Amino acid sequence: MMSTPKISSPVLEAKDIVKHFKVKDGRVARAIDGVSFELMPGETLGLIGESGCGKSTLARVLSRLEEPTGGTIHIKGQDITHLSHRQMIPVRQNCQMIFQDAVSSLNPRANAGELVAEPLRIHRLVPKSEIKDRVAELFKGVGLNPDMMTRYPHEMSGGQCQRVNIARAISLNPDIIIADEAVSALDVSIQAQVINLLGDIQSRMGLSYIFITHDMAVVGVISHRIAVMYLGKFVEYSTKAEIIRNPLHPYTQALLDASPIPNPSRSKRQRQIVRGELPSPISPPSGCHFHPRCPKATELCKTEKPVLREVLPGHMVSCHLV
Numbered sequence: 229m230m231s232t233p234k235i236s237s238p239v240l241e242a243k244d245i246v247k248h249f250k251v252k253d254g255r256v257a258r259a260i261d262g263v264s265f266e267l268m269p270g271e272t273l274g275l276i277g278e279s280g281c282g283k284s285t286l287a288r289v290l291s292r293l294e295e296p297t298g299g300t301i302h303i304k305g306q307d308i309t310h311l312s313h314r315q316m317i318p319v320r321q322n323c324q325m326i327f328q329d330a331v332s333s334l335n336p337r338a339n340a341g342e343l344v345a346e347p348l349r350i351h352r353l354v355p356k357s358e359i360k361d362r363v364a365e366l367f368k369g370v371g372l373n374p375d376m377m378t379r380y381p382h383e384m385s386g387g388q389c390q391r392v393n394i395a396r397a398i399s400l401n402p403d404i405i406i407a408d409e410a411v412s413a414l415d416v417s418i419q420a421q422v423i424n425l426l427g428d429i430q431s432r433m434g435l436s437y438i439f440i441t442h443d444m445a446v447v448g449v450i451s452h453r454i455a456v457m458y459l460g461k462f463v464e465y466s467t468k469a470e471i472i473r474n475p476l477h478p479y480t481q482a483l484l485d486a487s488p489i490p491n492p493s494r495s496k497r498q499r500q501i502v503r504g505e506l507p508s509p510i511s512p513p514s515g516c517h518f519h520p521r522c523p524k525a526t527e528l529c530k531t532e533k534p535v536l537r538e539v540l541p542g543h544m545v546s547c548h549l550v
């Protein structure tokens with residue numbers, strides 16, 4: 229069968245990304261242990277996994293806030309893996325990050341208008357005389373009344389502050405936004421509004437997101453594709469529909485079982501809960517890293533590492549039983 233021709237090239241390509249941290253006694257934490265994926269224009273990749281599995285480290289490596297220990301990162305075809313700080317300036321403009329703590333991400337001494345104007349000034353994207361109008365436009369674009377421009381971060385709600393962070397990020401017209409738990413600290417109703425806003429912005433601007441969360445319900449709404457991470461590796465990676473309808477890795481199944489989203493695959497198998505705690509990436513278990521917690525583990529799982537492979541078209545899983 230002929231493969232579907234690629235209609236466009238990826239905005240971001242990560243190949244075999246490894247990030248080791250040296251910890252005490254000369255030991256090493258393998259925070260990211262060989263991650264590869266492609267992010268397409270207009271695509272949202274949801275990155276999910278429990279606390280400590282390496283989501284933020286991957287985000288920080290992709291945006292070069294951390295040096296990768298191994299692997300390569302291409303953004304729009306350019307190898308950015310070893311660019312200098314100076315060379316990274318235009319790349320940073322094109323690849324923005326939004327963090328969980330909306331209020332403390334903002335300079336408390338600047339008002340909302342100044343905060344949104346700042347990136348435009350620094351990068352000289354708009355003539356001085358047009359900055360005010362552009363800021364007002366950006367406010368409207370993120371659902372904030374331009375009257376809010378005089379407010380300081382402590383005078384705004386978490387949701388409003390996150391809208392200011394989003395306005396700052398999109399002001400530079402990036403191709404990529406990496407959102408690390410960007411809605412996790414917000415009330416559920418506000419979460420939904422911010423997720424809708426991100427969806428609207430994506431349709432308007434055609435940008436791509438890497439959307440990091442530990443919440444399956446959130447990732448199930450916003451993503452086109454989902455990567456499930458466990459101890460620094462992708463253990464399952466496919467379209468959202470496949471992951472939700474046909475989860476094949478026992479860890480993904482357990483994450484879905486623990487989430488409130490309707491899960492048609494659940495009735496076909498016994499409900500699973502992830503037992504125990506995530507092991508340390510300093511001394512990961514032998515064989516399949518998930519084996520001490522996996523309800524389906526066999527003897528083979530204790531000794532043999534499963535490899536991430538394509539088991540159905542576009543559906544990657546690393547499990548001996550799949």
Ligand SMILES: Nc1ncnc2c1ncn2[C@@H]1O[C@H](COP(=O)(O)OP(=O)(O)OP(=O)(O)O)[C@@H](O)[C@H]1O
Nearest residue numbers: 249257259278279280281282283284285286442509
């Ligand atoms: N600077 C560092 N030095 C040593 N170990 C680190 C460092 N940063 C992260 N780690 C380790 O790397 C692993 C992954 O951490 P990371 O923060 O990326 O996880 P996460 O998936 O983002 O978790 P959370 O959901 O809690 O945000 C953890 O074991 C963490 O302790």
Ligand code: SF4
Nearest residue numbers: 516519522529547548
């Ligand atoms: S390889 Fe074995 S331990 Fe790992 S997820 Fe599959 S069944 Fe479970």
Ligand SMILES: [Mg+2]
Nearest residue numbers: 283284285408
């Ligand atoms: Mg994190």
